[in-house]
Amino acid sequence: MTPRTYLDHNATTPLRPEARAAMLAAMDLVGNPSSVHAEGRAAKALIERSRETLAEALGATRSDIVFTSGATEAAALALAGRDLHAAEVEHEAVLAWATPDLPTDPDGRVTAADPATATLQLANSETGVLQDLPPGLAVSDITQGLGRVPYAHDWSGAGMAILSAHKFGGPKGAGALVLPRGHHLDARLKGGGQEMGRRAGTENVVAVAGLAAAARAALRDLADGVWERVAQLRDILEAALEAEDPDTILVGRRSRRLPNTSLILTPGWKGETQVMAMDLRGFAVSAGSACSSGKVRTSRVIRAMGFDDGLSGCALRVSLGPDTTEEEVLRFADAFLPARRKQRSRAA
Template sequence: MDRIYLDANATTSVLPEVVEAMRPFWSETFGNPSSAHHAGQRARSAVDHARTSIARLLGCSAKEIVFTSGGTESDNLALDGVLTPYLDKRQPAHLLTTEIEHHAVLYTAQALRRRGAEVTYLAPTSNGIIDPEAFEAALRPDTELVSIMFANNETGAIQPIGKLARIAKAYNPAILFHTDAVQAAGKLSIDLTGALKNVDLLSISGHKMYAPQGTGILFVRSGVHVAPLLHGGPQERQRRAGTENVPGIVALGRAAELAQSWLASDAPGELAALRDKLEAGLLAAVPNTHVNGSTEHRSPNTTNLRFDNVDAEALLIALDMQGIAASFGAACQSGATEPSHVLLAMGLSPAEARSSLRLSLSRLTTAAEIDRALAIIPAAVARLRSLA
């Protein structure tokens, strides 16, 4: 059976070019980047090259890139690293975030709250986007940090990050602004010296952009201090101790180079057209089907659809048996009995959230696969409805 992978927001395959780039660093060039000898310095050169490639993708300085193990660690380092110094001194610390963040942010916010931080959670509008006026009204004199996701992992909805960061800085230039860009990097243009010049911290994860799992970065703007989560060696300018994952870092650097070329081509529009074909075809073929979230401001690969009177978990199982991989929420929440917190925050009922399916395409998705999906999914929905 030829399988159709429509769960790219959970993880992507590692591109062949990325595999080739990292291959020598498993065995041939295995030195520790902190070592002074030739082998170590070859590894250091590779890490530096990758850092520069990622900086080019994000429009920032290479020295502002901190390598991590992935998006979760980057989010933790951003929130905990900014607010811990205040909490250690028992000073007021207010975090402003949203109800639709990834759990890497939400659970970190909960942990900080238990330690004494005050946290405000903004609700989105029904289209999954944060209202700038509501955001401005929630800012406080003691707000130290804002953390708002760039593109939502479940709906693809894109937040007006540049505008929100400008509002925060106009209210108080000392406020630090973090965005979880895990679902944006490699899909959307990111310019930290242009439209996002007021963003201070930004997280990305390698396995969402065709690099291996276990790699990521946190952008830390020059002059911003984050207290380290890990203590040990002086790596990453003393912001993240531990011997660098050289193969993973090399892979992420190569993936960034490929992403930069992909973004500069017609490919993002072509991917969005494939997504739109899938979405329009399902809306036409399956009665009582609805799109969750904004259709105007969203990442080019994602659609979240609600099939009335269908249990999404049952639909996922049926589709998997026919060779289609999809999702009904964040991969890290797979198996959870609770409906999507993102969809609930947007105003859907628990029953509506449980009947919703996320379909996320990759750069490798083909038109033929979309045609096959359009034949399989409507039949599966009809079969489940007939059994209800």
């Protein structure tokens, strides 16, 4: 059987052992966090400890954290009812609420002339391009950057921040919205008044525990230099691909990028075909964002950077993780390059 190598960490990351352990322990708590008896208080105490852990990891205050079902809900809570502007490179969960009229340059950088009326991502999920968050920014989607690049909410420049646990080793279906200190927020989900009246519904105690444990572990890895090693592996991969195929385009390479992300354009070779070819060879990679219900389509992000539809459909995203090895990266190159040669010979 062909061994499997997972290189799609921007879609979702494997659950961290620390998150798994925290979630298993939380499963033993039977109480509803809104109940006043001992069992309920124990569940509530775990949520509040998790809130404190996440706040410390983010450089925020405990009362600024609102737990949600993920970044999509956090985006709706932050953006709905506000007249905010965004660029086409933002995630669909943001563009559902914002006007996509901010300019993007060929290197993937976005200009927000009036940050107070803008939402701007910290890092792009497809290209890995990092943005400089301007002071006074209304909202930032920090989902892809958290735990991979330095971030502290109190100096980021962002008023609100959106995040999702499964991008840094936590469980799927858990996220948070970080608010400016002392900010009042009207709930969109109304009911029992949980989350300090900002998001009704019984809290997912197990997922919240996993989110907080994963955030703490992710920040530890960042401080220990894990992602510097990952960046070296990314550079090894890109050098190997470029050395054999000079037509290869590495999107966003002239900009600061996430240390783990390579978006590769191979002219004449459709992205979905590349994904299938590499899947058969034992590698999990992507043609772009994984948040479109399994759909494969021309990348809106790449088009926004000025590439034509033909090239935009020829993208392959390789996103490494903390446990990715040099041997795995070189095996990927050894599998990808012959497949590329075969494709070129057929097209000739």
